[in-house]
Amino acid sequence: MxxxxxxxxxxxxxxxxxxxxxxxxxxxxxxxxxxxxxxxxxxxxxxxAVPSTRRAPCCATCSTAASGSRTSCRRRRVTPCWRPSSRGSFAISTACARGSRAGPGAGLDRRAARPLRWTTMSDAARAVASVHVLTWNSAELVEDAVASVLAQTAGPLDVLVCDNASADGTPWRVARRFGERVRVVCYERNTGYAEGHNRAIALSDAPFVVVLNPDVRLAPTFIERALAAFDDPRVGIVAGRLMRADGVTVDSTGQFLARARRPIDRGFGRPLDPARDVAGPVLGACGAAAVYRRAMIDDIADDGAFFDEDYFAYFEDLEVAWRAWRAGWKAVHVPDAEAIHLRGGGAPRGRLGMMFDRPTPVLAHIVKNRYLAMLRHDRPAALLRDLPHVAAREVAQWALILGTRPAVVRELWRVREAFARAWHKRRADRARGGRWGAWRRDVPPRGMWRPVPGGAG
Structure with a gap:
C-alpha cells in the first residue's frame, strides 16, 4: 500500500x-x-502526527535545505529525520549520517533517528529522569512495560520508546495507546542494545537515565526508591530487585564478575529470601532494568558513547559497570526498587548451557563480548591468579563450540577489528582521568567477584 x-x-x-x-x-x-x-x-x-513543512539547513557546511530524498552535502551524507521545534511541534530537518560527538548530548545529527511523536520540550526539560524502553518486535510486551513506567510515583518523567526497525507494528501500537505521554523513536535498522540506548541517551538530558527491556514491569515506586540512592554523589549505578513472573524466583539483585570472567546476576534462579536481600554494594546492574546517573555517563563515555557499540548485545551492562568502577564510581543494590522481568521461563540451567541455547550469531556475540571486556579491563596478574577458573571455562566453552557450533569461529573472525579497537581503548584508559581522579588499573576487589554475604540467594 x-x-x-x-x-x-x-x-x-x-x-x-x-x-x-x-x-x-x-x-x-x-x-x-x-x-x-x-x-x-x-x-x-x-x-x-504529521510534521509541519518548515525546513532547516542540513548541516553547518552545507546550506542546502532539506529535501525529500536522500541527498549529499560537500562532506557528509544526510538522511531526513523529524525533530521537534522549540514550541513542541514538528519541523523538518536533516540528520547527518556521519559526524563527531563531543559528548552524549552532542552530535545527534549522525544518529538519524526518526521520532514519530514528541512531548513538548518543556516537559522533557524538567524531567527528573529519562526512561528508555528499547524494542524489537515487542508488540505483545511493550504496552504493559510503558504502562508501568507511566504509573510511577516519581515524576515528571521523559519516556522514550526506541524501536529497532520492528516488523510487527510495535511503535504504532505505543503511539496509538499512549499518545503525547511518550516519545516514540523509530531507528532505520536494528541497532542492537548498545547503540540503541546510546541514541536514546543523546535524545534526552535528564539527570538520571533508566534503561528498560520491554519484558520488564516496574512496581509503582521503582524509580522513586532507586533515585533516593543517588544522595551519595559517588553512586553512579543503582540495581533494583528483579523477580521472575512467579514473584518468588529471583532474576537479579545486582551484577558481579565471576573469577571465570563471566557476569553473575546475584540470586539468579533461586527463591527470594527477603531477610538476606539487603541494600549494599554491587559491581553493576542487570541491563534489563538499570538506573544510571547522567554525570557518570558523561564521565566514562567513550567519545560520547556510553555503551560500547562493538558489543551490539550481551555483556555491555557488565562492561559499563567495570568501566565505572575503574573510574571511581559506586554501584548499589536497592531491594525496595522492585520489578518483574519476564525472562524466558523453565527450570534454571547452567549459564554455559543457556549460552548454547542461543542462535549461532547471538552465541558469537556473547563469546566475543566477554573477550572484549577482558582485553580492555583485565590485568595479567589478576588473570594469572584466577587462571584455574578461567582455564576451566575456556576448555568447556571451546569444546562445545568446536563440537557443536564451529560457525562461531567464522563469526569471530568477521569482527576481528573490534579486538583491535578494544586494545586501543585499553591503552587510552591508562592515562585517563575523570571526576574522581585517575582510573584504577586493578580489577574489582574480591567482594565483587561473587555474591557477597547478605545477598539474595
Whole structure:
C-alpha cells in the first residue's frame, strides 16, 4: 500500500513507498486531523502526527535545505529525520549520517533517528529522569512495560520508546495507546542494545537515565526508591530487585564478575529470601532494568558513547559497570526498587548451557563480548591468579563450540577489528582521568567477584 499524504518527504506515519500526492493537494502547515481519522493530507493513520513543512539547513557546511530524498552535502551524507521545534511541534530537518560527538548530548545529527511523536520540550526539560524502553518486535510486551513506567510515583518523567526497525507494528501500537505521554523513536535498522540506548541517551538530558527491556514491569515506586540512592554523589549505578513472573524466583539483585570472567546476576534462579536481600554494594546492574546517573555517563563515555557499540548485545551492562568502577564510581543494590522481568521461563540451567541455547550469531556475540571486556579491563596478574577458573571455562566453552557450533569461529573472525579497537581503548584508559581522579588499573576487589554475604540467594 502506498501512502498518499502530502508530507514533503518520506511519510512519518508509515513505511510504505511514496507516491505522488493527489493533484492540487498542498503540504500542510501542521497537523489537522478530521473526525474520520484522516488528516488533511489524506494519511490514514489516525494517531501519528504529521510534521509541519518548515525546513532547516542540513548541516553547518552545507546550506542546502532539506529535501525529500536522500541527498549529499560537500562532506557528509544526510538522511531526513523529524525533530521537534522549540514550541513542541514538528519541523523538518536533516540528520547527518556521519559526524563527531563531543559528548552524549552532542552530535545527534549522525544518529538519524526518526521520532514519530514528541512531548513538548518543556516537559522533557524538567524531567527528573529519562526512561528508555528499547524494542524489537515487542508488540505483545511493550504496552504493559510503558504502562508501568507511566504509573510511577516519581515524576515528571521523559519516556522514550526506541524501536529497532520492528516488523510487527510495535511503535504504532505505543503511539496509538499512549499518545503525547511518550516519545516514540523509530531507528532505520536494528541497532542492537548498545547503540540503541546510546541514541536514546543523546535524545534526552535528564539527570538520571533508566534503561528498560520491554519484558520488564516496574512496581509503582521503582524509580522513586532507586533515585533516593543517588544522595551519595559517588553512586553512579543503582540495581533494583528483579523477580521472575512467579514473584518468588529471583532474576537479579545486582551484577558481579565471576573469577571465570563471566557476569553473575546475584540470586539468579533461586527463591527470594527477603531477610538476606539487603541494600549494599554491587559491581553493576542487570541491563534489563538499570538506573544510571547522567554525570557518570558523561564521565566514562567513550567519545560520547556510553555503551560500547562493538558489543551490539550481551555483556555491555557488565562492561559499563567495570568501566565505572575503574573510574571511581559506586554501584548499589536497592531491594525496595522492585520489578518483574519476564525472562524466558523453565527450570534454571547452567549459564554455559543457556549460552548454547542461543542462535549461532547471538552465541558469537556473547563469546566475543566477554573477550572484549577482558582485553580492555583485565590485568595479567589478576588473570594469572584466577587462571584455574578461567582455564576451566575456556576448555568447556571451546569444546562445545568446536563440537557443536564451529560457525562461531567464522563469526569471530568477521569482527576481528573490534579486538583491535578494544586494545586501543585499553591503552587510552591508562592515562585517563575523570571526576574522581585517575582510573584504577586493578580489577574489582574480591567482594565483587561473587555474591557477597547478605545477598539474595
Amino acid at each position: 502506498s501512502c498518499r499524504c502530502a508530507a514533503p518527504a518520506g511519510c512519518p506515519c508509515c513505511s510504505a513507498s511514496r507516491t505522488p500526492p493527489p493533484a492540487g493537494s498542498t503540504a500542510p502547515s501542521g497537523t489537522n486531523r478530521t473526525t474520520s481519522g484522516r488528516d488533511s493530507t489524506g494519511c490514514a493513520s489516525p494517531s501519528i
